Amino acid sequence: MTINPLPSGSTIGILGGGQLGRMLSVAASRLGFKTHIFEPGANPPAGQVAHRITTAAYSDLEALKTFATSVDVITFEFENIPAEALDALEEIRPVLPNRKALATSQDRISEKDFLTALGLKCAPYANVETAAGLQAAVGKIGAPSILKTRRFGYDGKGQSRLKTAVDGQKAWEELGMTRCVLEGFVDFSIEVSVIGARALDGSVVCYDPGQNVHRDGILHTTTIPAELSHAQQMDAVILTGQILNALDYVGVMGVELFVTPQGLLVNEIAPRVHNSGHWTQNGCTIDQFEQHIRAISGWPLGDGQRHSDVTMTNLIGQEVNDVAALCADASVGLHLYGKAEAKPGRKMGHINKIR
DSSP: OOOOOOOTTOEEEEEOOSHHHHHHHHHHHHTTOEEEEEESSSSOGGGGTSSEEEEOOTTOHHHHHHHHHTOSEEEESSSOOOHHHHHHHHTTSOBSSOHHHHHHHHSHHHHHHHHHHTTOBOOOEEEESSHHHHHHHHHHHOSSEEEEESSSOOTTTTEEEESSGGGHHHHHHHTTTOSEEEEEOOOOSEEEEEEEEEOTTSOEEEOOOEEEEEETTEEEEEEESOSOOHHHHHHHHHHHHHHHHHTTOOEEEEEEEEEETTEEEEEEEESSOOGGGTTHHHHBSSOHHHHHHHHHTTOOOOOOOBOSOEEEEEEEGGGGGGHHHHTTSTTEEEEEOOOSOOOTTOEEEEEEEEO
């Protein structure tokens, strides 16, 4: 296919004004691009570093159309964008990654059906939409297990654990009796993630797998390199490329994996730059944010090679108050998100420690 790279000076439209949109804007500016943020909330972190911001709801079709006419390509920092908003935007400008990737990742059943159809392994799962469906799912999956909403769950939200089979009804009620998926527990040794990128010309580049540790349902650290054999590393990268190609994907994606005695199981995919890829900002020449901007702009991808071992640590809530002490270590790279209030459980920034 013929690729016409966007020239420097073009404008990248970004749906969402959080920390990922902020770091995408910074990366775009390094390449000479402008960014225009579309965000319903006032004074978002990305607005502090973007060329322009539109503050409007995703239901405001006129605002969406005006936004789209002001940019050259549109991307996003989160998955849960209403279909009606995407319809309005795509009439005017390309949205990358594509609708197939979004639709697949927005619903946990669709995601798992897609992955298993590729021949990849996931945790045992069953759909839950009714009380009878819940009973059947518990009978199939058993307990302990975990009930998750099919949509809108992140950082441990939208989940409830079943210690025994009789916990099912209570867990479903806690989640609002909405459509869910029941997943069996997985006997895994570690969790890893691969950050992969695919360009408009179909070329694929993956970063080294990172080893993740969660705390209270939120990613705490990602360590590079992960405790994987060479064969496991290759398998993780190959399956990530398989997913990217199957979705005809353009941009950066995060793929979370469980390492088990039976091989690698895919936990979930995220069609965007990912928290577990923040280590690339200090561990690689081309980080995940620049890689994403390159991909959606039709530019060549960077090679993603790691030049340093890194541990990324999220700064949650009041932990952001310790930045002066953290920066006393000369091997630490600090990245703050510009959020005004340090709320419990809120990601305020991260550090990358070179090891």
